[in-house]
Amino acid sequence: xxxxxxxxxxxxxxxxxxxxxxxxxxxxxxxxxxxxxxxxxxxxxxxxxxxxxxxxxxxxxxxxxxxxxxxxxxxxxxxxxxxxxxxxxxxxxxxxxxxxxxxxxxxxxxxxxxxxxxxxxxxxxxxxxxxxxxxxxxxxxxxxxxxxxxxxxxxxxxxxxxxxxxxxxxxxxxxxxxxxxxxxxxxxxxxxxxxxxxxxxxxxxxxxxxxxxxxxxxxxxxxxxxxxxxxxxxxxxxxxxxxxxxxxxxxxxxxxxxxxxxxxxxxxxxxxxxxxxxxxxxxxxxxxxxxxxxxxxxxxxxxxxxxxxxxxxxxxxxxxxxxxxxxxxxxxxxxxxxxxxxxxxxxxxxxxxxxxxxxxxxxxxxxxxxxxxxxxxxxxxxxxxxxxxxxxxxxxxxxxxxxxxxxxxxxxxxxxxxxxxxxxxxxxxxxxxxxxxxxxxxxxxxxxxxxxxxxxxxxxxxxxxxxxxxxxx
Numbered sequence: 267x268x269x270x271x272x273x274x275x276x277x278x279x280x281x282x283x284x285x286x287x288x289x290x291x292x293x294x295x296x297x298x299x300x301x302x303x304x305x306x307x308x309x310x311x312x313x314x315x316x317x318x319x320x321x322x323x324x325x326x327x328x329x330x331x332x333x334x335x336x337x338x339x340x341x342x343x344x345x346x347x348x349x350x351x352x353x354x355x356x357x358x359x360x361x362x363x364x365x366x367x368x369x370x371x372x373x374x375x376x377x378x379x380x381x382x383x384x385x386x387x388x389x390x391x392x393x394x395x396x397x398x399x400x401x402x403x404x405x406x407x408x409x410x411x412x413x414x415x416x417x418x419x420x421x422x423x424x425x426x427x428x429x430x431x432x433x434x435x436x437x438x439x440x441x442x443x444x445x446x447x448x449x450x451x452x453x454x455x456x457x458x459x460x461x462x463x464x465x466x467x468x469x470x471x472x473x474x475x476x477x478x479x480x481x482x483x484x485x486x487x488x489x490x491x492x493x494x495x496x497x498x499x500x501x502x503x504x505x506x507x508x509x510x511x512x513x514x515x516x517x518x519x520x521x522x523x524x525x526x527x528x529x530x531x532x533x534x535x536x537x538x539x540x541x542x543x544x545x546x547x548x549x550x551x552x553x554x555x556x557x558x559x560x561x562x563x564x565x566x567x568x569x570x571x572x573x574x575x576x577x578x579x580x581x582x583x584x585x586x587x588x589x590x591x592x593x594x595x596x597x598x599x600x601x602x603x604x605x606x607x608x609x610x611x612x613x614x615x616x617x618x619x620x621x622x623x624x625x626x627x628x629x630x631x632x633x634x635x636x637x638x639x640x641x642x643x644x645x646x647x648x649x650x651x652x653x654x655x656x657x658x659x660x661x662x663x664x665x666x667x668x669x670x671x672x673x674x675x676x677x678x679x680x681x682x683x684x685x686x687x688x689x690x691x692x693x694x695x696x697x698x699x700x701x702x703x704x705x706x707x708x709x710x711x712x713x714x715x716x717x718x719x720x721x722x723x724x725x726x727x728x729x730x731x732x733x734x735x736x737x738x739x
Contacts, residue, residue: 268400268401268402269402270390270402270403270404271299271401271402271403271404272403272404272405273296273297273298273299273377273403273404273405274291274296274297274298274405274407274601275287275288275291275296275297275298275299275405275407275408275409275597275600275601276298276299276301276391276403276404276405276407276408276409277291277298277299277300277301277408277409277411277597278301278383278391278408278409278410278411278412278545279301279302279309279410279411279412279413279541279577280300280302280307280308280309280367280378281308281309281310281411281412281413281577281578281589282308282309282577282586282587282589282590282593283409283411283576283577283578283589283590283592283593283596284300284302284309284409284411284412284576284577284593285300285307285308285367285370285371285590285593286589286590286591286593286594286597287409287411287576287593287594287596287597288300288371288374288376288597289370289371289374289376290593290594290597290598290603291407291597291600291601291603292374292375292376293374294597294598294601294603296407296601297377298375298376298377299376299377299378299379299403299405300371300376300377300378300379301379301381301383301391301393301403302378302379302380303380303381303382303383303544305380306360306364307363307364307367307368307371307378308360308363308364308367309412309413310413310414310415310433310578313360314432314433314436315432315433316586317356317359317360317363318353318356318360318436319436319456319457319460319617320617321353321356321359322349322352322353322436322460323456323460323617323619325352325353325464326352326460326461326463326464326619327463327619329343329352329463329464329465330463330464330496330619333465343441343464343465345443346440347440347441348439348440348441349436349438349439349440349441350439352441352464353436379393379403380395380396381393381394381395381396381401382394382544383544383545384544384545384546384549385545385546385547385548385549385550385552386402386549387549387550388408388550388551388570388571388572388573389404389405389406389408389572390402390403390404391403391404391405391408406572407572407574407600407601408550408572408573408574409573409574409575409576409593409596409597409600410542410545410547410560410568410573410574410575410576410579411575411576411577411579411589411593412540412541412542412545412577412579413540413541413577413578413579414538414539414540414541414578414579414584415433415538415539415541416431416432416433416534416535416536416537416538417536417537417538417539417558418431418534418536419534419536421506421507421508421509422448422506422509422534422536423509423510423511424534425511427511428511428517428531428532429509429511429517429531429532429534430531430532430533430534431533431534431535432453432457432533432534432535432538435457435533438531441461441464441465441466442466442529442530442531443466443467443530444466444467444468444469444528444529444530444531445458445461445466445467445468445469445529445530445531445532445533446468446469446471446517446519446527446529446531446532446533447461447468447469447470447471447532447533447535448471448472448506448509448519448532448533448534448535448536449470449472449534449535449536449537450470450472450474450476450477450478450479450502451477451478451535451537452478452616453535454470454472454477454533454535455470455477455478455489455616455618456616456617456618457533457535458470458493458498458533458618459489459492459493459496459498459618459619459620460618460619462493462496462497462498462619463496463619467497467498467499467529468493468497468498468499469498469499469500469501469527469529470493470498470499470500470501471501471504471506471519471521471527472501472502472504473503473504473505474502474503475502475503476490476502477489477490477500477502478616478622480628481622481624481628481677482628482629482630482663482677483630484643484661484663485622485624485661485663485677485679488620488659488660488661488679488680489618489620489622489679491659492619492620492659493619496619501521501525501527504521504522504523504525505521505522506519506520506521506522507520507521507522508520509532509534515530516528516529516530517529517530517531517532519532538578538584539557539558539559540554540558540559540560540578540579540580540581541578541579542554542560542579547560550570550573551569551570552568552569552570552573557581559579559580559581560575560579560580561580562574562575562576562580565596565599566580566592566595566596566599567596567599567600572600574596574599574600575596576589576592576593576595576596577589577592577593580592583612583614585612585614585615587612587613587615588612591612611625611626611691611694611695612625613625613684613687613688613691615683615684615687616684617684620659620660620679620680620681620683621678621679621680621681621682621683621684622677622678622679622683623677623678623679623683623684623686623687624675624676624677624678624687625675625676625687625690625691625694626665626673626674626675626676626690626694627665627674627675628665628675628677629641629663629665629675629677631675632665632667632674632675636667636668636674637668638668639665639666639667639668639674640665640666640667640668640670640700640724640727640728641663641664641665641666641724642663642664642666642700642719642720642721642722642723642724642727643661643662643663643664643720643723644661644662644663644715644716644717644718644719644720644723645660645661646658646659646660646661646662646680646681646713646716647659648719649711649713649715649716649719650710650711650715651711651712651713651715652680652713654711655681657680657681657682657713659680660678660679660680660681660683660713661678661679661680661716662676662677662678662680662686662716662717662719662720663676663677663678663720664676664690664700664703664717664720664721664724665677666700666724669728670700670724670725670727670728670731671699671700671701671728672697672699672700673690673693673694673698673699673700675694676690676691676693676694678690678716680713681713682713686713686714686716686717689714689717690717700721700724700725701721701725702721703717703718703720703721704718704721704722704725706718
């Protein structure tokens with residue numbers, strides 16, 4: 267066994283969590299090694315997930331807008347459109363991001379180690395290079411940030427040629443004429459609406475009645491209205507019994523209600539599980555929970571002292587933004603660095619068409635927890651900017667406590683939802699009353715005005731309730 271090389275902190279995985287953890291620790295004066303098994307930095311988020319899918323989405327929006335103005339442009343995609351032509355800027359984006367990350371690691375003096383890692387003990391990690399050379403590294407502070415990979419249900423024969431998962435869907439050579447999407451979660455909803463906007467005939471199938479079940483029904487119904495108006499088909503309350511390529515011209519999806527869906531391609535978006543198979547975490551005394559994830563406490567420390575985990579390996583919310591903050595906090599907690607005030611108010615962003623975003627708790631959850639809460643809704647077709655830009659199919663909802671002042675949550679569907687949500691996030695973090703949105707003068711015309719309209723609705727409800735109570739009703 268070679269002599270271990272010691273570091274103050276070892277980080278395994280260069281995705282959003284790992285990168286931010288390594289940089290935070292190094293900036294605090296610690297010696298840090300970042301271990302990455304692939305040549306490119308950024309993990310699945312950069313290479314196969316967030317950035318590629320959002321790049322495709324931008325072009326899908328352009329196609330959709332041109333199609334909506336078809337009377338002027340007579341726009342139509344060629345039947346043999348290669349998928350690569352729809353994500354032409356992707357390599358430029360990925361290369362720029364990779365270069366930025368490498369420079370940041372170099373600037374902060376993080377030692378980047380290229381190789382496959384596995385635990386030898388709770389403090390020792392062996393890394394095997396592509397040439398088969400092995401070196402052991404040791405530290406009392408180790409962060410596991412190895413991300414996740416698509417879950418493969420045993421009855422869905424993903425072959426990456428006809429039946430794809432969320433990591434391989436963008437490897438399709440040509441834009442298919444039809445696509446079946448299994449699932450109703452974030453990834454399924456994003457890809458289903460993106461491909462439908464590109465003119466692919468998409469059928470979503472899920473066992474639940476609505477997609478994105480963690481959101482209120484009025485938001486998911488807005489998403490479904492847009493999706494079906496584009497030509498998509500939603501099959502809820504439907505269980506898939508069998509999927510297969512018929513060997514000739516179609517993927518066949520059989521459902522428990524006797525229906526059969528034929529499509530050129532299929533995407534299985536059935537969740538993700540932690541990337542830990544090669545890590546041999548058992549050597550460190552770790553084990554996965556029954557969901558295939560690593561359990562951590564509120565300090566992001568695993569059950570083994572000194573070993574932390576962050577990002578997709580610990581499960582939801584599985585957002586790049588959340589992973590970055592988890593990585594930073596894990597590094598601070600591990601090295602006993604002051605991390606500042608930690609906020610649990612993290613927005614969720616769903617880059618479907620239309621966008622959805624939320625922060626805090628939903629109306630459904632609020633009514634279950636508090637009872638008669640106040641709800642204010644502003645629809646984009648009642649906002650001047652919505653009328654001007656044609657972004658009519660959207661809404662912003664504010665949920666307040668039973669006092670009509672304390673903000674509990676904000677949900678938005680429609681254009682700019684993932685950007686607009688940050689205004690609400692700031693109000694929540696600062697415990698601002700809903701009145702702040704009325705006291706604030708917004709630019710005119712903007713979609714942000716929806717905050718003011720929704721807040722006014724709540725304030726009027728609040729005054730009306732106070733009048734009734736005063737009158738003895």
